[in-house]
Amino acid sequence: MRKCLEKTGFLDSRQVTARNRAESTAAEGCIASENRFSPCDNGVPRRAEVRVDRRTPEAARGRVRLSDVAELAGVTKSVASRVLNDDPTLSARAETRRRVVAAAQRLGYRPHAGAVALSQARAKAVALLIPDLTNPVYSRVIRGAYRRARQLGYVVLLAEDTPETEADEAFTDLVGSGRVDGLLIASARPGHRLLDTAELARVPHVFVNRAVDGSGRNVTVDVGSASAAAARHLAELGHRRIGHVAGPVETSSGRDREAAFLAATHELGLPEPAVARAEFSEAGGAEATRLLLREPGPLTALYASTLPQAVGVLHALRERGRRVPDDVSVITYDDLPFAEYQDPPLTTIAMPLQELGASAVDALLAQLAGEAPHDVVVPGEPEVVERGSTGPPR
Numbered sequence: 001m002r003k004c005l006e007k008t009g010f011l012d013s014r015q016v017t018a019r020n021r022a023e024s025t026a027a028e029g030c031i032a033s034e035n036r037f038s039p040c041d042n043g044v045p046r047r048a049e050v051r052v053d054r055r056t057p058e059a060a061r062g063r064v065r066l067s068d069v070a071e072l073a074g075v076t077k078s079v080a081s082r083v084l085n086d087d088p089t090l091s092a093r094a095e096t097r098r099r100v101v102a103a104a105q106r107l108g109y110r111p112h113a114g115a116v117a118l119s120q121a122r123a124k125a126v127a128l129l130i131p132d133l134t135n136p137v138y139s140r141v142i143r144g145a146y147r148r149a150r151q152l153g154y155v156v157l158l159a160e161d162t163p164e165t166e167a168d169e170a171f172t173d174l175v176g177s178g179r180v181d182g183l184l185i186a187s188a189r190p191g192h193r194l195l196d197t198a199e200l201a202r203v204p205h206v207f208v209n210r211a212v213d214g215s216g217r218n219v220t221v222d223v224g225s226a227s228a229a230a231a232r233h234l235a236e237l238g239h240r241r242i243g244h245v246a247g248p249v250e251t252s253s254g255r256d257r258e259a260a261f262l263a264a265t266h267e268l269g270l271p272e273p274a275v276a277r278a279e280f281s282e283a284g285g286a287e288a289t290r291l292l293l294r295e296p297g298p299l300t301a302l303y304a305s306t307l308p309q310a311v312g313v314l315h316a317l318r319e320r321g322r323r324v325p326d327d328v329s330v331i332t333y334d335d336l337p338f339a340e341y342q343d344p345p346l347t348t349i350a351m352p353l354q355e356l357g358a359s360a361v362d363a364l365l366a367q368l369a370g371e372a373p374h375d376v377v378v379p380g381e382p383e384v385v386e387r388g389s390t391g392p393p394r
Contacts, residue, residue, distance in 0.1 A: 064107045072103040078177045084109075091198060124154050126364060127171060127180045128208075129161040129194075131187035135280060137307055137334045137353065138186065141209065144357025145184060152365060154181075161187035161194075172199035182364045188212050190250050204367040208360040211252040217373045219360040223253060223333075224260035226349045226382040230303045230331050231264035233347070233384050238392050239301040239329060243274045243292040245285055245313055247305040254280070257305050257333060274299065278309065285312025293320055300328060300393040307334040310346055314389075325391035335385050344388035352380040 070080035075096060082090040083100040103109075128145055130138050146156045157180060159171070171194060174180045182204035185194070188211075194200060195212065211218035234242055244261050247254025258275060265273055276291040278284030285304055289312065292299060304310035310332035314324060322328050324344055332339075335348035359378050367373055 064109045066109070068107055069100065069103045069109050072107065073100045075100060076173070078173045080104075081177060091202065122368070123178055123181050125157055125180045126154055126182050126184055126361065127157045127159060127174060128184040129159050129171070129187045131161055131189075131210075132280070133158075133160045135306070135308055136336055136338070140336070140353040141186060141357040141360075144354035144359075145208075145361050146357070147354075148358035148361040152361070154361070154365070156184075156361075161185075163189075172197060172203050175203040181368055182206075184208050184360050184364060186210060186360075188252070204364055206360055206363045206367075206373070209253060209356060211256075211375075213252070215373075216375055217363075219356065219363050219376045219378070221351050221353070221356055221378045221380070222382070223256045224263075226333055226351055227257050227260035227303070228264035229382045229384055230333065230349055231261055231268060231270070233331060233386075233390065234301045234303070234329065235265075235268045235270060237301075237329065237390060240270055240393075241297060241299050242270065242301045242303065243276070243295065243299040245288040245292070245302060245304040245309050246275050246277045247280050247309075249277055251280075254305060261303060273303075280306045280309060282308050282312040282315070285309030286316040287312070289313045289316035290320075293322070298327075301390070302328060302330050304330065304332040307332050307336055307339060307346070307348065310339075310348075311342065314342060314346075324389050326394055329390040329393070331384075331390050335383075339385075340387065342389070347387045347390040348385045350383040350385050352378050355380060 066080055066084075067077050069084075070077045073080060073096075075083075079090070079092060079096070080100050080103075083092065083097050084104060126149060128142065130142065132138070142156070142158065149156045171183060175182060183200075183206075185205055186208040188195060188207050206217045206219050207215060208219050209221070211220050231242075242265065244258060246258040249255055254277070258277075262273065262275075265271075274292055274295045276288035278288040285306075285308065288309070289302065292302065293316070302313055304313050310330060313330055313332075317324055317328055317330070324330055329347075331347045331349070333349050333351070334353070335350035339346040339348050356378050359376055363373075363376050
């Protein structure tokens with residue numbers, strides 16, 4: 001009746017204003033009602049109710065977030081999430097767990113339905129930690145990992161893990177918070193902070209190229225056979241006075257290549273090679289070569305532990321007036337297309353590095369599927385790619 005009168009203009013304007021105020025007040029009372037779904041007619045409750053707000057000041061601000069719970073409990077957001085989701089891999093004191101649960105109860109925290117669904121699903125992403133993004137050899141490992149991951153519906157997130165920007169527990173937190181499903185660690189070295197964290201043992205991970213003794217999670221290639229192939233190649237050319245540009249003794253790959261090369265030369269009846277250790281870089285190769293050229297008695301051949309080192313070897317030999325291969329032959333572990341375009345083109349040992357990256361992804365996803373971790377050696381014989389940097393001694 002009032003609506004009809006209002007539409008026809010027969011309702012006094014003062015009556016309309018009073019009615020609107022009453023309905024507005026009643027509507028607010030409906031929303032604030034203890035029973036938020038109490039029956040209303042046009043926003044007017046059938047019976048008046050008074051709601052007492054028993055929420056905490058934090059919850060009264062709006063929807064409580066996980067970060068609010070973490071702040072009140074004095075823990076990280078990742079820890080709060082894992083406590084509330086009963087993560088069995090979380091190592092936390094009982095007092096810490098009680099504090100998180102109490103904070104959630106006090107704030108009235110309810111996990112977002114979408115967040116719950118995400119936490120129970122795979123992120124379909126893995127993180128690959130590389131020790132040096134300027135080292136071109138890792139491009140093949142990265143490519144192999146990326147392609148295999150993509151075939152299996154995953155993506156690879158890349159991070160550079162150098163001694164200056166060393167990875168820490170932040171990377172295990174990425175797994176704990178569900179942002180990535182596991183870690184591919186190609187940057188292992190003694191004293192690494194990530195290797196020393198208790199959290200690492202609780203997340204899926206493998207070590208790629210650089211082995212960690214006793215971990216049972218190493219994915220490597222047969223570096224021993226590669227170094228042996230280099231020694232045989234030089235011996236077959238007639239070289240006896242050989243030097244080795246080795247990698248840092250702190251890395252398993254550097255140690256293993258050096259040990260295998262020394263063992264192979266011994267088996268071949270050659271004198272023990274002179275060894276100079278340096279970083280896996282062009283500068284490292286040049287520095288080691290300068291040291292080896294000081295050895296008594298001229299060396300007729302050098303074996304470099306990585307391709308970037310071999311580029312530095314060529315540089316140091318040129319600056320000292322040594323011709324390659326007339327005065328000194330050079331062979332290197334690793335093969336990439338740019339080896340063909342050095343002066344002279346470098347003789348290399350081709351290794352299945354792309355297959356190494358793919359196998360690392362397979363090993364990590366096997367862990368995610370519930371399989372126990374185990375060491376993997378990628379099959380494949382090393383191939384000597386003979387180019388212009390090696391020849392008979394003169």
